[in-house]
Amino acid sequence: MEHLWWDLxxxxxxxxxxxxxxxxxxxxxxLDADNYQDYLDDDDYTYYGGVWRTSPLRLEVPYDDHWYLVVDGYEGRITVRRVTTIPD
Incomplete structure (x- = not known):
């Protein structure tokens, strides 16, 4: 499974x-660490986010944990120019 990812x-x-x-x-x-592993294993997983057509976008971490950001392009090449974490 091809995807772009960042270990946050x-x-x-x-x-x-x-x-x-x-x-x-x-x-x-x-995705938290457990759900990222489920994603890699092609098992059911829970995530926060969705389809985005505009940029930049902002997500919020819902609870304390180890987090990963995963980006998949639909039709064609997607480039992630920047990923920034902003402390609460």
């Missing part, structure tokens, strides 16, 4: 994750 490390609830995209629309997911 331990983040506290309320931390903002800002993503600047370039290219086609993208599916942007914020």
């Amino acid at each position: 490390g331990l983040c506290t609830a309320g931390t903002g994750v800002e993503v600047e995209l370039r290219g086609v629309e993208a599916f942007v997911r914020l």
Whole structure:
């Protein structure tokens, strides 16, 4: 499974994750460590995010945990120009 990903490390609830995209629309997911492993294993998983057509976008970490950001392009190439975490 091809995807772009970032290990955001331990983040506290309320931390903002800002993503600047370039290219086609993208599916942007914020996953805790267990759900990221489920994503990699092609098992059911829970995520925060969705389909984004505009940039930049901002997600918020819902609870304290180790987090990953995953970006998939739909039709064509997607470029992530910047990923920034903004402490609460």
